Amino acid sequence: EAQVTQNPRYLITVTGKKLTVTCSQNMNHEYMSWYRQDPGLGLRQIYYSMNVEVTDKGDVPEGYKVSRKEKRNFPLILESPSPNQTSLYFCASSLYSGSGYTFGSGTRLTVV
Amino acid sequence: EDQVTQSPEALRLQEGESSSLNCSYTVSGLRGLFWYRQDPGKGPEFLFTLYSAGEEKEKERLKATLTKKESFLHITAPKPEDSATYLCAVRNDYKLSFGAGTTVTVRA
Numbered sequence: 034e035a036q037v038t039q040n041p042r043y044l045i046t047v048t049g050k051k052l053t054v055t056c057s058q059n060m061n062h063e064y065m066s067w068y069r070q071d072p073g074l075g076l077r078q079i080y081y082s083m084n085v086e087v088t089d090k091g092d093v094p095e096g097y098k099v100s101r102k103e104k105r106n107f108p109l110i111l112e113s114p115s116p117n118q119t120s121l122y123f124c125a126s127s128l129y130s131g132s133g134y135t136f137g138s139g140t141r142l143t144v145v
Numbered sequence: 146e147d148q149v150t151q152s153p154e155a156l157r158l159q160e161g162e163s164s165s166l167n168c169s170y171t172v173s174g175l176r177g178l179f180w181y182r183q184d185p186g187k188g189p190e191f192l193f194t195l196y197s198a199g200e201e202k203e204k205e206r207l208k209a210t211l212t213k214k215e216s217f218l219h220i221t222a223p224k225p226e227d228s229a230t231y232l233c234a235v236r237n238d239y240k241l242s243f244g245a246g247t248t249v250t251v252r253a
Contacts, residue, residue: 081239131177133191
């Protein structure tokens, strides 16, 4: 089944403890992206990647890192999480620049 | 900067009561306008892509249309299972910019 898989689905962590949210797609898509969704603010892009080893900042990149060493994987790294990074995170992928993104099921992160 | 504005914020409908959702946008270099459906706590689910003014797409009770400045999502004779948040988004090359969404509630 064609899909975007994120792990974990739920995560509670403490301020300052490094964490990684994994994302993998099995559709051979070129583009991948991370979004966060907050009440009243909608979906905002954190980082995107156009291909292996090519990444760029979205609208809200502060406090996040990404890497794209393989085409299928696009992990999101929080080096020192803070409470304002508590949010619902979505990974997404698309085949080319004019196609829509396919979204993962989401990761609900709580930083205390 | 790309902007997407959706209205209304919320819509309460009686089963069978048709209505329309609006999405107005400004974007440099439109690569496509997308409609998604999102259920609480889940990822957005793709519905339609529209690429040029005058284009229309249909799926079951939903129909999306596109002009140069806005898009409409028409819901015909909705059922309770159509209750969800409907998101509009525009794409330029790499970025998909979303509106805040319209939350539709359909009462039986």
